[in-house]
Amino acid sequence: MSPAKKKTNTEDYLRMYRQMVRIRSFEDNANQLYLSAKMPGLTHMYSGEEAVAVGICEALTDNDRITSTHRGHGHCVAKGAEFKEMFCELLGKEEGYCRGKGGSMHIADQSHGNLGANAIVGGSMGIATGAALTSKYLGRDDVAVCFFGDGATAQGLMYEAMNMAALWKLPVIYACENNGYSEYTKTEEIAAGSIIARAQAFGIEAHQVDGQDVLAVNALAQRLVDRARKGEGPFFIELMTYRYHGHHVGDINREYYRSKEEERDWKENRDPIIRFRSWLVEEGLASEAEIEAINAEVKKDAAEAVEYALNAKYPDPSEVDMHVFTDVKHALA
Amino acid sequence: MSPAKKKTNTEDYLRMYRQMVRIRSFEDNANQLYLSAKMPGLTHMYSGEEAVAVGICEALTDNDRITSTHRGHGHCVAKGAEFKEMFCELLGKEEGYCRGKGGSMHIADQSHGNLGANAIVGGSMGIATGAALTSKYLGRDDVAVCFFGDGATAQGLMYEAMNMAALWKLPVIYACENNGYSEYTKTEEIAAGSIIARAQAFGIEAHQVDGQDVLAVNALAQRLVDRARKGEGPFFIELMTYRYHGHHVGDINREYYRSKEEERDWKENRDPIIRFRSWLVEEGLASEAEIEAINAEVKKDAAEAVEYALNAKYPDPSEVDMHVFTDVKHALA
Amino acid sequence: MRNITLSQAVNEALAEEMRRDETVFILGEDVAEAGTPFKVLSGLVEEFGTDRVIDTPISEPGFMGIAVGAAMTGTRPVVDLMFGDFIFLIMDQLCNQAAKTHYMSGGKLNVPLVVRTNLGATRRSAAQHSQSLHALVAHIPGLKVALPSSAYEAKGLMKTAIRDNNPVVIFEDKLMYNDKAPVPEEEYLIPFGVANIKREGSDITLIATSSMVQVCEAAADILAAEGISAEVIDPRTIVPLDEEALLKSARKTSRVIVVDEGHQSYGITGEIASRINEKAFYHLDAPVLRMGAMDVPVPFTPALEDLTVPTADAVAANARKLVSGEMIHAA
Amino acid sequence: MRNITLSQAVNEALAEEMRRDETVFILGEDVAEAGTPFKVLSGLVEEFGTDRVIDTPISEPGFMGIAVGAAMTGTRPVVDLMFGDFIFLIMDQLCNQAAKTHYMSGGKLNVPLVVRTNLGATRRSAAQHSQSLHALVAHIPGLKVALPSSAYEAKGLMKTAIRDNNPVVIFEDKLMYNDKAPVPEEEYLIPFGVANIKREGSDITLIATSSMVQVCEAAADILAAEGISAEVIDPRTIVPLDEEALLKSARKTSRVIVVDEGHQSYGITGEIASRINEKAFYHLDAPVLRMGAMDVPVPFTPALEDLTVPTADAVAANARKLVSGEMIHAA
C-alpha cells in the first residue's frame, strides 16, 4: 500500500472501501443477470478496476462532472448512484436512471454529475472538456473528469480536446484507465510511444499511478482536483489497472489474447479491494468483523435492488417517441 | 546558409533554384489572374515557402508520393508538374491536370506522384499514410510525404495516422509547414505545447528545420527519405517558414493579425530564393548572369503557359456527369 | 422597413441573444477578430469579448464535442462551422451524441446548442466547399434543421434556434450573405415548423428551400408572364416540417415541384414529395416532381458547376410541362 | 445446395478474393486473431497472415483515411467498421475524400475500396450500436451502396464490391450473421444495380432492403393465406438502383410499399417511393406507402425497441389496407 498520508477521518476510508465493494457487488450481480439471460443486450464489467473510479470520484463533489465509458457501472456507483435505479436501467425498466432508454452503455446520473456512459470509444473527450468550459465560463470552480480506456487514446478527438483544454486552461482531468487491453488486443499493439508523453506534448502535466491502490489514486486525484479548481488544469492521469472479466460478458474464451496466469496474478496479488482491506485492518482502522459487516450489507442491498428491478415495470409503449425533443411530448404524434 | 555538404553536381543546385523560382513565378501569375478577375474562385499562395516544397521534393523520385494542401501549387510544381496543365486547371480548362474539375484546391498530378491538394485541412494525413502502407504492402521502397500546415496539427486525424505509422513502421514523412499562422490566427493561439513533441510522443523521430534554407531542408529530407526507404520510418519534420501573401488571395487587410514589419522582415531578410541565390553566386556555382537567365526563362515559360491557359477551352458540358464512377461513362445518363 | 444583408441579420440575431442571455456564446475557427472568413460575425468580439466569441483551433470534431458537453451543463453554445462540407467531421458528436443525449437519458439531459453553417454551390469552391448537406442531419432523430431563405428568416430562425433546448443545425446560403432583405427593427422570432407562403398562386406549387426560394420566385415571375400562377412555399425548417401547409397548397394547385440544392438522390426532395404523394394523392393531377442538385461532386470549373444546380429557367420549364399536362403522359 | 450462414458467406467472399488478388487486404479493429466481435472473419488471419488482415487501433477516421491512400496507390483495402453507427466517424474520409477523388481528379485517380459494416436494431444495443445509416452514404455521389439480404447476396455482393474500382459501402444485417441460406459452392458474383424478385406476386409490390426482405417475405406469407398475392423485390444495391425492375413491378401490381430499416424521415424510402410515383404515377391505384424505422433514437429497453422497426404484421396490415382500397380514400 502506498504511503499516502492517513486521513484523521476513518469514515472516508470506510466509504472508499464500501464504494469499491459496491462496485464489485454490482458487477457480480450484473454478470449473474446476464448469465441467467435476465438482462437484455450485453455489458462490460468494471471488476478489478474499482480503485480507479473510487479513488477519483471520492475526490469530487456532486457538482463536479464526470463522463464515463462503455465500462461505466463503476464510475456510476462511485459518483453516487443508487443500485435500484441502476439495475432498473440495466434491465430496461421505467424506474431506471434513463427510464430504460439508455441501458448499460448509456447509464447517466444527472443528479450526481455523471453525464453518462458512452458507447462510442473516446466519444466523451469533448463532452468532459465542454463541461469544464462551462465551469470556467460561468465562473464556478467545478472540475470535470473524463474517464476513458487505453484503447480510446487512439481516437484523434482526444488530442483535439486536450489541445483546447491546455490552451484555455480548463479544469478537466483526463483519466486514462489503462487495463492493458483494448477489446482483444494488447495495449502495446495499438499504442505507439508513451501515453503520458502524448499529454505532456500539449503542455499538460501528466502522471502515471498504480490504479490498484485506491489511496495512491485518491491522493493524486485530491491534489490535481484542488489545483484544477484553482485554474491550474488541465491534468492527465494514466491509471494502471486490469479488468477481471472478458472485454464484455460474452468474452469467455480469451486465452488467445491473454493467459489465465496473468489474470490469476492480478486477481490474487493486486486486487484493489483485498489490498485496501488488509491495509484498513493492519492500520487498525477497521476490524475484520466490521469489514465483513460492510460486505454483507452491500451484498444484501444489491440483492434487494436486483429483486426490485426484476419486478419493476417496463416503460409504457407510449414512451417510445417521448424525449426525442425537449419541447414535444410525442415526436410522432 | 547552412553548412550543408556541397554536392559535386551543380546541376542539382541549379534545379533547386529554378524550381523555387518557378513556384514564385507561378504564384505571381496566379495572383495576377485573380486580381484581374480571370481566375474563378480563390486561391492560397505558396510564395515565401518555396524552400520547403523544393527542399523536400528534390529528395524524392517520381515513384514517391506526396499529398498536398489547400496551399498546394508549390508542392505541385516541386514534384514535377508543368505550368501549362497547372494554369489550365486553375482556370477550369479541359487540359488542366484534373480537366478543370479540381481547381486550385484539388490540383493533383498522378504522373509525378502528387496525390492531390486537399481542401479539408488535415484531410490527407491518412491518405499519405495509406500510400506508405501500399509501399510496404507491395514490398516497394517508395516513401510518402504528407505536407500540411501548423493549423492542421489541431486535427485529431494526424495523431491517429501517426500512431499507426509508428506501430507499423511505415515509410511516411510528416512535413509540417509552420508558417506561423492558421488563417488569421497565430500558431501559438491554436497549438499548445510543442508540435515536434507530439510526434515524439508516438515514438516518431522528429526534427525542426529552417524552412527558408533550401539546402538545410534538402539535406535533412535526403537523410530521412533514405532511412524511410530502408524501413526506419516514419519521421516528422517541422519546417519554420512564412507565407508572404494573405491566407488567401482576398486577404488584403491583415494588419489586425500580423504587422507589415513582420512581413517585411521575412521578405527582406529571410527570403529563400534571395538567400540561395547569394549562396550560389558566392560559392561560384552560378554567375549573376546565369541566375538572371534562369529567372527570365521561367518568367517567359509562365507567361506563355498563362496565355495558353487563358485561350484553352473549357470542358464540354457533357463532362459534368463523367468521372463520378470509374465504370460508368455518364452517371446520369 | 430597413433592408439589411443576411450577414448582418445573423450578426444581429447573435448579438441580441447574447445580450439577452449570458449563457450564449460562440465558438469556431476565426470567429473573433476575423469575424469568420465571410465576416458574418464582425464586431461581436468587440462587444462580447473573447470569452464569449471563442477562436478554436482547426478541430471540428473537438469543438463540436466541447459544445455538446458545455450545452449539457448549463450554457448555450453556438458552434460556427465554417463550411457546411465540414459537417462530415462533426457527424459523430452531432449525431451520436448531441442528437441522442436527451432521449438516451430518458429526458434528463438537454443539449441546447446551435450549429450554424452553410450550403450552396456556384462559388467556384469545388467539391469540398460547395455541398448542401442538410439531408444528412435531417435524417437523424433529435436534431432540428433550419434553412433560412433570406435575411429575414436568417435572423428570426437563428433567434429561435438559440432559445430552443434541442440541438439545431442552421444552414445559411453562403451565396446570399450580401443579399439584402427587409428586416424589422423590432425583435421577432420565427417559430420552427411553420412554412412561409412566399407568393400565392393557383396553378402549381413550388416548394423551395434556402437558395432555391429565390430561384423559384424568379421561376414564378417567368411563369406569371405566361399566365401561369405559381405558389412558392418555403418550409423554413425541414425538421420539424410543416406538412399541413405543404399539403394544403398541393391540394389547392394539384401540381407540385420540390426544389432543393442538396443532391437529388436520397436527399430531402424525396421525403417531401413522398409525403405529398401519400397524403394528397387524389388531389394531384400529376406526380410530384423533384429538382435537386445533380448527383455529382461539385465541379470546380464554371463551365460545369453552373449545370449542377436548379435554375429558374429549368424550374419554369418543368412547371410549364406539368401545367400543360406533358408530364402526366410521360409517367 | 449447401446452406451456410451469412457470416460464413462473407468470410468465403473475402477469402476467395484475397486468394485471387494479392492487393486485397482487410483492416479494422480486432479483425485478426479475434476475427471481429461477430467472428465473421475467423480463420482469415491464419490463412493470410497479419500483413493482410491488419488489426488497427480504435481510430476509425485514421484507418479509413489510410485505406483511401492505400486504394489510390495500388491496393484494394476492405475496411472493417465494427458497427454501422461508427460511420459518423469516417464520414469525412469516406464522403469528402474517397467519394470525390475520382471526379475531382478528372478521372485520373481511383479509390477501389470496400467499407464493410452493418445495420439493424433489436439487439438491445441501444442508440449508438443499432442504427441503419445507409441513407447517409447513398446521398453522396461517388459511393456505391450494397445491402445484402441473405448469405447468398452477402457473398455475391461482397465479391463484386471488392472488384469494383470505386468506393463501395456494404451494410450487413448484424442480426442475420447466423442465418443460413443456400449458397453455391461454385464462384458467383452478383452485379450491382440488379434487383432480385424474391417472390412473384400480382396484387401488391413490397420493395424491401436488407433485414426487411425477410420481414416482407413473412408478410407475404401472411397475405398469401388471405388470398393476397404480394411480390417482394430486393434492390440489393441502392446505388446504383435498379429503377426499371421496381417500376415494372409497380406498374404490374399498382400498389407499392417500400420497407427499410433506416429511419423513415429523409431516409431511402422517400427516394424510392418518389421515383415510383414520378415514373409510374398513372399505373398506381394508391400512393406508394413507406415504412421505415421510427424517427426516434433506438431505445435500449426491449419494451420499446421492438416497436421501432417494421414487422411482418405491420407490413401485412398496411398491404391489406392498400389492396382493399382503404388507403386510397384516406389520401
Ligand SMILES: Cc1ncc(C[n+]2csc(CCOP(=O)(O)OP(=O)(O)O)c2C)c(N)n1
Ligand atoms: C468508436 C468506437 N469504435 C469501436 C468500438 C468498439 N469497442 C467497444 S469497447 C472497445 C475497446 C475499448 O478499449 P479501452 O478504451 O481500452 O477500454 P476498455 O474496454 O479496456 O475499458 C472497442 C474497440 C466502439 N464502441 N466505439
Ligand SMILES: Cc1ncc(C[n+]2csc(CCOP(=O)(O)OP(=O)(O)O)c2C)c(N)n1
Ligand atoms: C477541416 C477544415 N477546417 C477549416 C478549413 C478552413 N481553412 C482553410 S485553410 C485554414 C488554415 C490552415 O492553416 P495551416 O494548416 O497552418 O495552413 P496554412 O494555410 O498556414 O498553409 C483553414 C482554417 C478547412 N479548409 N478545412
Ligand SMILES: [Mg+2]
Ligand atoms: Mg483498455
Ligand SMILES: [Mg+2]
Ligand atoms: Mg499555417
